[in-house]
Amino acid sequence: MWDNIVMSWKEIQYKKITWIDINSPTPKDMQKLGRDFGFHPLSLEDVLYTQRSKVDAYDGKYYFLILMLPVFDARKNIITATDVNMFIGKDFFITIHNNNIPPIRKMFADAHKNSAWRKVHMSGQRPTHLVYEYIETMLRYFFPMLETTNTNLEKLETDIFSGPKINVIHTILEQRRIIIDLRKIIKPYESTLSHLHAYDKTHHILGISKTFEYFDNLLDYVAEAWDSLEEYKESSEMLQQANDAIISKKTGHIIQRLTTISVTFLPIALIAAVFGMNAEYTPFIGYPFDFWIIISIMLAIVIATIIFFKIQDWID
Structure with missing residues (x-):
């Protein structure tokens, strides 16, 4: 039942249905598929070089389907796309992928070990239920990533409204990039599966x-x-x-305080410069308590400036 043709090639035969799974295909694998199944050279070439979702029907004999799956790179905290290629005929299902994707690996292992699983999904005249289960497994693979994204967004919301805001900008942009990448991967599924259904109305390979x-x-x-x-x-x-607004408001408050300090002490600097000119008849100079008189004038100007700002509602 399990035939290791090459290291990357595994096969399950159950009743009338053959399922071949190829991990990390090589040109030799494609040549063998071409010889054994008569697949069109263009579809075999697409397996090695095409990375976009698509579906084609070849002479009403088989469908060639490509769907993308997200792969999370924990080291870089990014999502990359990997292609899963499928050849679907009336009595065979061939899956080809470049990554050892856990749910796909588990599904094939279940099919190999569990006769009840094979009876449910591979007993029909055609591999319809097997194809459905395989694509459903691929789609279910999205949802843990979606749940993680939702959790990260909820944590971001808490961080934004409860602490320093500048340090979360990078995290927000990372999450937005992940969302964009997931959207690009999932978006073609609807049209691709709809086209598969439309092809099957004509060719009836899957029914x-x-x-x-x-x-x-x-x-x-x-x-x-x-x-x-x-x-x-x-x-x-x-x-x-919201984060930009909070940062902008905080920056505005800082600028407001710095401006208030600068404007408040500008008259003091002017008074200090005037009384520091050492002119012969400078007012108050030489009088008793002349130093404290000048300081009092400065303080009065500072207080008057602050009161004016308060009246104008320019400071909190």
Whole structure:
């Protein structure tokens, strides 16, 4: 049942259905697929060089489907996209990917070890249920990342409204980048799956029309993920606006205080300069308590300036 043709190639045969899973494909793998299944050279070339979601029907014999999956790079705190390629025929399902993706690895292991799993998903005349389960597994892989993003946004909201704000700008931009990357990955799913359904109405390789409720459920997953990302996008934008407003207000207060101090002490500097000119008939100079008279004048000007600012509501 498990045939290691090459290190990257594993195969499960159950009744009429063959499932081949290839991890990190090589040109030799593609040549073998071309010889064994007669796949079009363009589709084999796409496996190695194309990184975008698409679906094609070849002569009504098989579908070639590419869907993207997000991969989180914890070291750089970014999302990258990896492609999952699928050849779908009436009695075979071939999956090809470049990363050892945990849920896909687990699904294949379950299919290999668990006869009950194979009976449920690989007993039909066609691999329809297997394809559905595989794509559903891919879509479910999005949701832990969405939940993590939501948690991070909630934490950001708390940080913004309870502490220093400048140090969270980088975190906000990181989260916005993650949301953008997830949106770019999930957006093509709806059109790609809809095109797959449209092709199958003509070629009937999977017989989706007879089990459309299953594939309609896949579109529900896509819609749920997209709606969540739309909500997170709006939340991140509002959080950035709120953070910018708080920083702007704080900066304004700092500038206001510095301006108040500068304007308040400007007359004092002028008085000090006047009385420091050593002119022969400078007022108050030589009188008893002349120093304290000058200091009193300075203090009076400072107090008058502050009162004026208060009346004008220029300072808090």
